Amino acid sequence: MSKRIGRQTVRLAEGAVILSAASTVGPKEAEGPLGKYFDQRAEDALFGEATWELAESKFVEKNMALTLQKANLKAKEVDYILCGDLLNQCTGSTFGVRQFEIPFFGLFGACSTMGEAMSLGAMLIDGGFANHVLAGASSHFCAAEKQFRFPLPLGTQRPPTATWTVTGDGAVVLARKGNGPKIVEITTGKIVDMGVTDANNMGAAMAPAAADLLQTHFADTGRTPQDYDVIATGDLGTVGRELVVELLAKAGYEMDSRYTDCGIEIFDNETQDTHAGGSGCACSAVTFCAYFYPRLLSGEIGRMLFIPTGALMSPTSSQQGQSIPGIAHGLVIEGCKKGAKK
Amino acid sequence: MSKRIGRQTVRLAEGAVILSAASTVGPKEAEGPLGKYFDQRAEDALFGEATWELAESKFVEKNMALTLQKANLKAKEVDYILCGDLLNQCTGSTFGVRQFEIPFFGLFGACSTMGEAMSLGAMLIDGGFANHVLAGASSHFCAAEKQFRFPLPLGTQRPPTATWTVTGDGAVVLARKGNGPKIVEITTGKIVDMGVTDANNMGAAMAPAAADLLQTHFADTGRTPQDYDVIATGDLGTVGRELVVELLAKAGYEMDSRYTDCGIEIFDNETQDTHAGGSGCACSAVTFCAYFYPRLLSGEIGRMLFIPTGALMSPTSSQQGQSIPGIAHGLVIEGCKKGAKK
Incomplete structure (x- = not known):
């Protein structure tokens, strides 16, 4: 069982x-x-x-x-x-x-x-x-x-x-019942703390947790990044995404253009003055609901790995000089079959 | 299923x-x-x-x-x-x-x-x-x-x-396996807000949520307070326990001496200057682990209803004049059979 x-x-x-x-x-x-x-x-x-x-x-x-x-x-x-x-x-x-x-x-x-x-x-x-x-x-x-x-x-x-x-x-x-994209697998993250203390660089603080989750997920399932139409982390932004690509390359996995980050999708950093990208609980939540969900529903995305990322510090812990522990949770979501009746 | x-x-x-x-x-x-x-x-x-x-x-x-x-x-x-x-x-x-x-x-x-x-x-x-x-x-x-x-x-x-x-x-x-007391039923609380705003009277703020949980649990299971050897709320203290007894009496249930509150058990309010009793996440947690668990293990308690209680406000919400929403979660725990091998 x-x-x-x-x-x-x-x-x-x-x-x-x-x-x-x-x-x-x-x-x-x-x-x-x-x-x-x-x-x-x-x-x-x-x-x-x-x-x-x-x-x-x-x-x-x-x-x-x-x-x-x-x-x-x-x-x-x-x-x-x-x-x-x-x-x-x-x-x-x-x-x-x-x-x-x-x-x-x-x-x-x-x-x-x-x-x-x-x-x-x-x-x-x-x-x-x-x-x-x-x-x-x-x-x-x-x-x-x-x-x-x-x-x-x-x-x-x-x-x-x-x-x-x-x-x-x-x-x-x-x-339990009904039609729609389906959550079929869940990879739950552990806390990963690499000692980053800069609360203005959350991408770097969370990237090791995302990389750890990805490697664990691939090891647990026997898959590679290429088995997914889309892999989307939560709110690493441009700085954090780059670190993830680097860390995964070292582990032998090639994260190609199918890998994106919700924090990169949601803002135009050039014109919106958002610097490294979007973040916050709502970043992955609204990007998934508005942008990825309809494409899973239409069958455009067949299989997605969705990985919301988090930084588990508080203002008090930062003021007390503590580092920023990161975490990431992964979900495998299968899209509806193309042309299937809704 | x-x-x-x-x-x-x-x-x-x-x-x-x-x-x-x-x-x-x-x-x-x-x-x-x-x-x-x-x-x-x-x-x-x-x-x-x-x-x-x-x-x-x-x-x-x-x-x-x-x-x-x-x-x-x-x-x-x-x-x-x-x-x-x-x-x-x-x-x-x-x-x-x-x-x-x-x-x-x-x-x-x-x-x-x-x-x-x-x-x-x-x-x-x-x-x-x-x-x-x-x-x-x-x-x-x-x-x-x-x-x-x-x-x-x-x-x-x-x-x-x-x-x-x-x-x-x-x-x-x-x-999943092994010997010990067993969690057999779970009654999950909804948020109950009766408009209490005094952060120094958490017992009163949480009592309506505890009373709601108890009534719902009895309605869902068809039981009465007398079907339990012990009913223990989390941290209502003396003020909150009294309110729960009153609210349940109005609903037709007699909460007798088998009903206690972890906040009443943990301190001696007379000698320890703790006023209405103990509170905090640890109140129900340590009282359950130290005081009730061994009695469930020995079979002295046959069936217990454990109800940790919470007040869902923040200092910011209180400063902004908001009321204090309460919540309570119930667990039915069955003790080991008396004399059973461990």
């Missing part, structure tokens, strides 16, 4: 169908290269709320409601909700989902949270514990800058290795 | 065996009524570290290592580690577990985290995804006061409704 196929990988018996996916983003994301793919766009970062923190909860609430609607489900038909965010004590999520009255598991995986939510959600489905699971993740640029770095009104200069926290929420409904 | 027996409850097919449990606490806990039951005691709250935050991570590391040792397991034999704490971005956990190199799912359920970790862990076991799961939760009085209320050197006076955050870590190894 064991579903384990390696130290860190499980193969699901039936898989978990991704019945719907939705994304709600801020104005900067809407102006970026993926702008036309997002479902809902806020006119400004406050989204009609008094604070950035409450705005983040509104992104969560509005987007989760849309995700349910797209799956033709009412909140009471959902067995579990799994989500998380970057705010202290994850209040972006808790204040966003409380009115749904769905049994709730709060997660903290930093920017890897979408991977954690989809992994645990898919196992709850495949294990027979749930028929429907709502899984999501959110972040907010202004709330994150204030909390992790400096309040925005200070106008602090950002170094070239810095990434830009994505404002928004991405969520999916996972189901 | 569905294991659901109600809106919020699942019954496990095989159950998850609690193979070992361990607790490591600070000096105040060691001086309390449960002092002799704890496995490891720190001489002072810094536990040899330079900061309270690093001390919390040391509690996690030392205690998780002991939990593994008690189960005769090496870290590489554990498939997943699930844990969390109250510190911003859950660094108590991440810095505590990173050297184990076990696939990691970080959780945030505030003080209900032990319930969340044991619930998800048990489902990963029962669903065939893992053979061994390490589940735990930690908190630290000094780090929590500094973060949520005031730095200790200010000497701020605490109101009588305040509770005292437990310093320590509690953890269990869950397994």
Whole structure:
């Protein structure tokens, strides 16, 4: 009955169908290269709320409601909700989902949270514990800058290795039955800490964890990068992606142009002043929901390896001189057959 | 194949065996009524570290290592580690577990985290995804006061409704096979917010969530409070326990003396100046591991309903005038048969 196929990988018996996916983003994301793919766009970062923190909860609430609607489900038909965010004590999520009255598991995986939510959600489905699971993740640029770095009104200069926290929420409904792309395998990451202490270079801090996850996944499954139509890490940006390519080359794997990073896709670094790219829990969440999910649904992508990445530090740990531990969670998602009826 | 027996409850097919449990606490806990039951005691709250935050991570590391040792397991034999704490971005956990190199799912359920970790862990076991799961939760009085209320050197006076955050870590190894008490049912809580805004009265903020969980559990299973030898909530203290008894009486259930709260058991409020009792993620975690687990193992407790409780606010949300959402997670744990060989 064991579903384990390696130290860190499980193969699901039936898989978990991704019945719907939705994304709600801020104005900067809407102006970026993926702008036309997002479902809902806020006119400004406050989204009609008094604070950035409450705005983040509104992104969560509005987007989760849309995700349910797209799956033709009412909140009471959902067995579990799994989500998380970057705010202290994850209040972006808790204040966003409380009115749904769905049994709730709060997660903290930093920017890897979408991977954690989809992994645990898919196992709850495949294990027979749930028929429907709502899984999501959110972040907010202004709330994150204030909390992790400096309040925005200070106008602090950002170094070239810095990434830009994505404002928004991405969520999916996972189901035991129905049509849609399927989560079929899960490789769960361990914490990897190579001693990076620069909170303005998260790509470098997280790249070793992503590289470790990729190597472990290939070892567990016997596959190579070329067995996937798309491999997408979460929010390494240009600096981190380059490091991953280098680290994998040393391990004997060629990461070619089919390997991208959500933080590279979501912004145009040249025109949007985003430096190394996008980051934050919402980066991989909204990019998956808006950009990859429709291509899995149409069959354009046959098999994808989705790897949200996270940096597990806090402002306090950084102030105390601690290094930044990284983590990455991998999901193998199979697209619908081309031309199949939906 | 569905294991659901109600809106919020699942019954496990095989159950998850609690193979070992361990607790490591600070000096105040060691001086309390449960002092002799704890496995490891720190001489002072810094536990040899330079900061309270690093001390919390040391509690996690030392205690998780002991939990593994008690189960005769090496870290590489554990498939997943699930844990969390109250510190911003859950660094108590991440810095505590990173050297184990076990696939990691970080959780945030505030003080209900032990319930969340044991619930998800048990489902990963029962669903065939893992053979061994390490589940735990930690908190630290000094780090929590500094973060949520005031730095200790200010000497701020605490109101009588305040509770005292437990310093320590509690953890269990869950397994598919072996002898020990068994997790057989799981009732997962939804977020309940009755509008309480006083961060010095967490018992009142969490009691409605605990009462909701109890009523839902009894409705889902068709049982009454009298079907359990022990019902233990997590950290409501004297104020919260009284509210739960009152709310359940209104719903037609008599909560008698078999109902206790870990926050009441862990300190002697008369002599230890702890006001309404103990609280924090570690409160239910160490009380379960030190006080209830041995009695389940000996068969003295035949069936227990364990309900860690949590308050899902942050200092920022409180400063912004928001109310305190509560949550509670329930686990039915069956003790070993009396006189059974171990």
